[in-house]
Amino acid sequence: xxxxxxxxxxxxxxxxxxxxxxxxxxxxxxxxxxxxxxxxxxxxxxxxxxxxxxxxxxxxxxxxxxxxxxxxxxxxxxxxxxxxxxxxxxxxxxxxxxxxxxxxxxxxxxxxxxxxxxxxxxxxxxxxxxxxxxxxxxxxxxxxxxxxxxxxxxxxxxxxxxxxxxxxxxxxxxxxxxxxxxxxxxxxxxxxxxxxxxxxxxxxxxxxxxxxxxxxxxxxxxxxxxxxxxxxxxxxxxxxxxxxxxxxxxxxxxxxxxxxxxxxxxxxxxxxxxxxxxxxxxxxxxxxxxxxxxxxxxxxxxxxxxxxxxxxxxxxxxxxxxxxxxxxxxxxxxxxxxxxxxxxxxxxxxxxxxxxxxxxxxxxxxxxxxxxxxxxxxxxxxxxxxxxxxxxxxxxxxxxxxxxxxxxxxxxxxxxxxxxxxxxxxxxxxxxxxxxxxxxxxxxxxxxxx
Numbered sequence: 001x002x003x004x005x006x007x008x009x010x011x012x013x014x015x016x017x018x019x020x021x022x023x024x025x026x027x028x029x030x031x032x033x034x035x036x037x038x039x040x041x042x043x044x045x046x047x048x049x050x051x052x053x054x055x056x057x058x059x060x061x062x063x064x065x066x067x068x069x070x071x072x073x074x075x076x077x078x079x080x081x082x083x084x085x086x087x088x089x090x091x092x093x094x095x096x097x098x099x100x101x102x103x104x105x106x107x108x109x110x111x112x113x114x115x116x117x118x119x120x121x122x123x124x125x126x127x128x129x130x131x132x133x134x135x136x137x138x139x140x141x142x143x144x145x146x147x148x149x150x151x152x153x154x155x156x157x158x159x160x161x162x163x164x165x166x167x168x169x170x171x172x173x174x175x176x177x178x179x180x181x182x183x184x185x186x187x188x189x190x191x192x193x194x195x196x197x198x199x200x201x202x203x204x205x206x207x208x209x210x211x212x213x214x215x216x217x218x219x220x221x222x223x224x225x226x227x228x229x230x231x232x233x234x235x236x237x238x239x240x241x242x243x244x245x246x247x248x249x250x251x252x253x254x255x256x257x258x259x260x261x262x263x264x265x266x267x268x269x270x271x272x273x274x275x276x277x278x279x280x281x282x283x284x285x286x287x288x289x290x291x292x293x294x295x296x297x298x299x300x301x302x303x304x305x306x307x308x309x310x311x312x313x314x315x316x317x318x319x320x321x322x323x324x325x326x327x328x329x330x331x332x333x334x335x336x337x338x339x340x341x342x343x344x345x346x347x348x349x350x351x352x353x354x355x356x357x358x359x360x361x362x363x364x365x366x367x368x369x370x371x372x373x374x375x376x377x378x379x380x381x382x383x384x385x386x387x388x389x390x391x392x393x394x395x396x397x398x399x400x401x402x403x404x405x406x407x408x409x410x411x412x413x414x415x416x417x418x419x420x421x422x423x424x425x426x427x428x429x430x431x432x433x434x435x436x437x438x439x440x441x442x443x444x445x446x447x448x449x450x
Contacts, residue, residue, distance in 0.1 A: 021122070024048050031082075032062045032092075034075040039082035049088065057203055059120040060090045061112050077430030084211030087204045091116040118408035118421070119428075121202040123188045127417055130405035131398060132185035141394035143183050146246035149402070150178045151419030152233060152276065153426055154257040157215045160436045171215030173429075174229055175422035176236050177202065180243050190243075191421065194236040206425050214431040221260040229261050230274060238279040248286045248388070251276050252399060252419045255293040255381075265291050265385055267332075275386055288388035290399050294414050298381035299336065324400055326393070335396045337380040337403060339412065380414060 011027040026048050031039055043049045051058060060083060064076065076092050083090045093112040099105065117123075133142035153175045159168040178199065179189040193205025200208070219229045242249070253276070258265050263273040277287040325336040380403055384392040402416035413420045426432065 032064050032075045032079050034071050034073050036073055036078075039079060040085065043082060043086055043088075049083075049086065051087075057120060057201070058088045059116050059203060060088055061116055062090060062092050063095050064092050066094050080428075080430050081211050084207040084209070087207045089116070089119040089203045089207045089210075091119065114408045119203060119206055121191045123191065123407060125186050125188050127402065127405050127407060128181065128188055129185045130401045131181065132183055134185045141391075141397045143181060143398060145248065146180070146182050146243055147248040147250060147398075148178055148180045148240070148242055148246060149250045149252060149399075149416070149418050150176060150237065150240070151416065151422045152176050152251060152253045152258070153419060153422035154229065154254075154261060155215075155426060156221060157434075158436045158438075159434050169217050170220075171217050172219035172221065172225065172229060173215040173426050174219065174232060175209065175425050176233065177205075177418045177422040177425070178240060179418045179421075180246070182243075189417075191418070193422075193425065194239070197235075197239075199236075199239060199241065202421065206428075209425055210429055214426075214429045214434075226261045230276070233276055234279055237277055240280070242285070247284070248288075249277065249280055250288045250290060250388075250390075250395065250399070252290045252292065252416050254415070254419065254423075255291050256297050258291070265289065286388045287386065288384065288390050288395055289386040290395065290416075291383045291385055292399075292415065292419070293381040294379070298379050322404055324396060332383060333392065335382045335393075335400075337382060337400045339378050339380075339404065378414075 010025045013025045015023040015025075017023050026046065028042065028046060030037070031042050049058060049060075062076075062079060080090050080092075091112050093108060096108065129137070131143045133139055153173075155173045157171040157173055159170065161167075176194040178192045178194075180191075181189045191202040192199045193202045193209070194200075195205040195208045199205075216228075219225050219232070237249075237251075240249070253262065253265060255265065255267075262276060264275055275289060277285075277289065281287045322337070322339045325338065327334045327336065380400075382396050382399060384390075384395055387395055390398075399416045402418075403414065404412050405417075406413045407417050407420060415423055
């Protein structure tokens, strides 16, 4: 859906993008304009926003304008909520001039298209090819049988204090996204989200999540609140319908997000608190659990000087390949996935400054390159509290490959695919900006790329 100034003949035009995918242009400026008007009535009055059969799916890209300043009664959150109530996912694109040269790329428009495909669950086969063996690609521990991976994202939502407004109780957000993988590299995973007491297509679940209040005051990190979260997750997992012939489920949780709710997934292996997926295991399903940590919650590999390779003066970090390191502790094995950092991969000389200097050397610079670490290596810590029937190393490789191939982008993400989708669904909620990040929740050392 787009407003094309001065080209009204585009209004109502249909463009077949691919088989079963049609792009329709509509000029509905009242939908996204700022204010408190009734957007639900606008949506009901436009046939382009009405599905004609249960299998049809509508996803909307709204073209907007913004001068970079806060807007009273911003139309974007209200539009996303109104569209979400009708199970329509949405993405917003700030209107800019088209590239002046034909060879130039409109990166914001490309990003918006990729994101709307991801949000709608239209996923290509790159992720499947990253985890499955193909005739032309040989890999260790490829996926050989169907498996469902469930990403369980949890976050404590603490409201910002606003002068003149009363105190608002914190909430806890819990998002579950399931991806059903097959060993066929040509078959993209079918993706679902748990919302309103049922598993829905990712687009419908995401839309309904965005139309509702963020989180729940009944949920928390301790006592009855933590039990309520665990009960919600168990109910969701018990309602999960596995594809025919599938009997394996892998649950992926962020260590920081699940702390105190699932104490057994913490660093202390002697805790006997409940694990997620108890009902599935009782029904004979092969359940495995993977815990991940990143940012300042994961250890940073130290740079080791190698004679004849490294520059001792600047300790130029030349070792940036994607690797998995294995570390055996007395009661737990930890794997470290190291990748080239986003900053190091950037073309800007300022972004690549971490290639040339050590931490202590940054203070000598006459400018501040960035407010985050500028080092060549990003890292993700993986542990396997319950491996099920998997060999732990094979399970780690399976999850690591989902971090190394983004869902709908050309690079990668910090989180494995289903956990990334759950995390992004929370981040894109219209009420997310009311969150005060100073509550101690995990903060990433670099942004996800899709």
